[in-house]
Amino acid sequence: xxxxxxxxxxxxxxxxxxxxxxxxxxxxxxxxxxxxxxxxxxxxxxxxxxxxxxxxxxxxxxxxxxxxxxxxxxxxxxxxxxxxxxxxxxxxxxxxxxxxxxxxxxxxxxxxxxxxxxxxxxxxxxxxxxxxxxxxxxxxxxxxxxxxxxxxxxxxxxxxxxxxxxxxxxxxxxxxxxxxxxxxxxxxxxxxxxxxxxxxxxxxxxxxxxxxxxxxxxxxxxxxxxxxxxxxxxxxxxxxxxxxxxxxxxxxxxxxxxxxxxxxxxxxxxxxxxxxxxxxxxxxxxxxxxxxxxxxxx
Numbered sequence: 001x002x003x004x005x006x007x008x009x010x011x012x013x014x015x016x017x018x019x020x021x022x023x024x025x026x027x028x029x030x031x032x033x034x035x036x037x038x039x040x041x042x043x044x045x046x047x048x049x050x051x052x053x054x055x056x057x058x059x060x061x062x063x064x065x066x067x068x069x070x071x072x073x074x075x076x077x078x079x080x081x082x083x084x085x086x087x088x089x090x091x092x093x094x095x096x097x098x099x100x101x102x103x104x105x106x107x108x109x110x111x112x113x114x115x116x117x118x119x120x121x122x123x124x125x126x127x128x129x130x131x132x133x134x135x136x137x138x139x140x141x142x143x144x145x146x147x148x149x150x151x152x153x154x155x156x157x158x159x160x161x162x163x164x165x166x167x168x169x170x171x172x173x174x175x176x177x178x179x180x181x182x183x184x185x186x187x188x189x190x191x192x193x194x195x196x197x198x199x200x201x202x203x204x205x206x207x208x209x210x211x212x213x214x215x216x217x218x219x220x221x222x223x224x225x226x227x228x229x230x231x232x233x234x235x236x237x238x239x240x241x242x243x244x245x246x247x248x249x250x251x252x253x254x255x256x257x258x259x260x261x262x263x264x265x266x267x268x269x270x271x272x273x274x275x276x277x278x279x280x281x282x283x284x285x286x287x288x289x290x291x292x293x294x295x296x297x298x
Contacts (some may be wrong), residue, residue: 006030010046021048068131085118092136100129113256138266142251145273157185157194157231158216161219164198168206177206183219187298193274200267200295201233208292221297234293239286248284271296 007028014022025044030037063243068277082136161181169177187194202217209215218234240248251265271294275282278298286292 021047024079029172039056093133096129096133096136100133103129108282109157138251142266142269142273145193145196145270146279148193148277150193150277152188152190155187155191155194157187157198158183160191160195161185161198161202164195164202167199168202172206173211176215177209178214178216180216180218181219185219185221187231189278189298190274193277197271197274197296198233200271204267204294205233205235205237205292208239209235210237212237224297228297230295230297232293232295234291236291239288239290239292240284241288242286245284245286249282268294 008026010025012024012026014024016022024044025046027042029040031040032038086118103122107119107122107126114122158181164180165179202219205217209217214236216236220232222230224230249268251269272282275296275298280297282294283294284292284294
């Protein structure tokens, strides 16, 4: 680069007396001192800087390549998920409808020719097919939340929790329920997906405190040792044995009697996938017949 009175070159490799290559920067300035023109020249060894710049370029290239590879992998995963959902929604449900339909036809047309055990078998076939249809629907929901695009924005979790609790109260208006929701709780995330998280966690808290006359549900925040903040939903319901905590977020896992506490068994699996999509973690702490607390970070 050269302007009037100023010259700068930095691509000037020199060969030292011991045959080593040195990158140098040459800068020349011309200025007046009184009535005398003075030329100042500076030569700097920039070998280390050049090596560092080359390393940075290499690292940036590697990072860009990894991001491209990751984007391709993610696109493949999304397409595979879409194909799986389609297969579940169409290919697998059709045989179930046939099984259920034939079983009901047997029940309607041949009931008089079957003994009690035969009728019992038909009832089992019908109920099993219906259960399988519910499970296939659940798998579709779980895979959907594993790949759905995020639309991040500021979210008022306090307002969202009040809204969810309002819906739960309207579903069971006569039930005494103490609710504690922390004020000013906010996050950055997808509002629809975070609402799904609170619907599942607060809904479970309501379900598993159903037999408590002094049922209490709390939504708040807890500081973590690393300086981050975790959100939590806590209840004083039937709790769970920590020995089985690793099963809580599995698909179709029930730690309690499904007849007493009905559910699809996919709610917590969906919660885990949504939280992971936000780059966070989810975990639970509890004790049998005492309490359960579900934490998540974003």
